[in-house]
Amino acid sequence: METKEAPVQTKTGRDFSYAVLGSGSKGNATLVKAENTLIMIDCGLPIDLLMERLDAKNIDPKSITAILISHEHGDHVHGLGDFNRIHDCPIYMTKGTYYAQKQVKKNWSKVIYGETVSIGDVEVFPFCVSHDSRMPSHFTFTFDGRKFGHLTDTGTFGQDMINSLTDCDALAIEFNYDDQMLRQGIYPDWLKKRVASDLGHLSNDQAFELVSRINNPKLQWLVMLHISLKNNSVDCIENSLKKFSSLDKIKTYYADQFIPSPWFDI
Numbered sequence: 001m002e003t004k005e006a007p008v009q010t011k012t013g014r015d016f017s018y019a020v021l022g023s024g025s026k027g028n029a030t031l032v033k034a035e036n037t038l039i040m041i042d043c044g045l046p047i048d049l050l051m052e053r054l055d056a057k058n059i060d061p062k063s064i065t066a067i068l069i070s071h072e073h074g075d076h077v078h079g080l081g082d083f084n085r086i087h088d089c090p091i092y093m094t095k096g097t098y099y100a101q102k103q104v105k106k107n108w109s110k111v112i113y114g115e116t117v118s119i120g121d122v123e124v125f126p127f128c129v130s131h132d133s134r135m136p137s138h139f140t141f142t143f144d145g146r147k148f149g150h151l152t153d154t155g156t157f158g159q160d161m162i163n164s165l166t167d168c169d170a171l172a173i174e175f176n177y178d179d180q181m182l183r184q185g186i187y188p189d190w191l192k193k194r195v196a197s198d199l200g201h202l203s204n205d206q207a208f209e210l211v212s213r214i215n216n217p218k219l220q221w222l223v224m225l226h227i228s229l230k231n232n233s234v235d236c237i238e239n240s241l242k243k244f245s246s247l248d249k250i251k252t253y254y255a256d257q258f259i260p261s262p263w264f265d266i
C-alpha cells in the first residue's frame with residue numbers, strides 16, 4: 001500500500017496526538033497521547049513487531065497507561081497476552097470481549113457502551129459497533145476540549161455511531177474494501193459475503209458516507225484504517241472520494257500495515 005507523507009502540524013497548547021503503529025488484517029494498534037497519558041487501542045501486532053514499532057516511536061512499553069481492546073479477533077489481540085506479561089497495565093474492554101478473548105484473564109477493566117470512563121487525563125467514550133464478534137466497541141477520546149474518534153471493524157453504521165463521532169477534531173476510520181475489487185477478487189464467496197455484510201467491514205463508499213454524515217467543519221485529519229491489501233487500493237479510495245465533494249478539502253493519510261504513521265496533532 002502506498003503511503004502519503006503527512007505534513008507535521010504545529011499547534012500550541014497541550015499535547016494531544018495519535019499515531020497508528022500498524023493497521024490491517026495482519027494486526028492493529030494505535031496510540032493516543034495526551035500529556036502524561038498514553039493509551040493503546042488494540043494490541044493486534046505480534047509482540048516482537050509491536051516492540052519494534054513502539055521503539056521506532058521512542059515509546060517505552062511501560063509508559064503505556066492502559067490498553068483498550070475493541071473486540072476479540074486475532075488482528076486486534078494477537079500480542080495482548082505477551083504484552084500483558086511484560087507490562088500489566090489495565091486493559092479496558094466490554095464484558096463480551098473479555099469473555100470471548102483468550103489472551104488475558106487479569107487486569108480487566110470493564111467498559112459499558114455509552115458510559116464515559118476516565119483514563120489518566122483522557123475521557124474515553126465506548127460505543128457499540130456492528131461486527132461478527134461478541135460486544136465489539138470503538139471509542140472517542142476527549143482531552144483539553146478536543147476530541148478524537150477511532151472506528152474499525154463495523155459492517156454498517158447508524159445514527160448512534162454518527163452521534164458518537166460528532167464534533168471530532170480528528171478521525172481514524174476503517175476503509176476496508178472497494179466494492180468492485182471485493183466482488184471480482186480472490187476471496188471465496190462466503191468470505192466476500194461476510195466482509196460486505198452488516199457484520200463485516202466498511203467499504204470506501206460507506207466510510208466516506210459516514211464521514212460526510214458526521215459533517216464536521218472542525219475535522220482536521222482523516223486517517224484511513226484497516227485497508228485491505230487484497231480488496232482495496234489508494235486509487236480506489238481516491239475514486240470513491242470523488243463522489244463526496246463536501247470532503248475534497250479534508251487532509252487524509254493512508255495507515256499502513258507495515259510502516260507506523262507519523263504523530264497527528266488533534
Ligand SMILES: [Zn+2]
Nearest residue numbers: 071073131153
Ligand atoms: Zn474483526
Ligand SMILES: [Zn+2]
Nearest residue numbers: 073075076153
Ligand atoms: Zn480487524
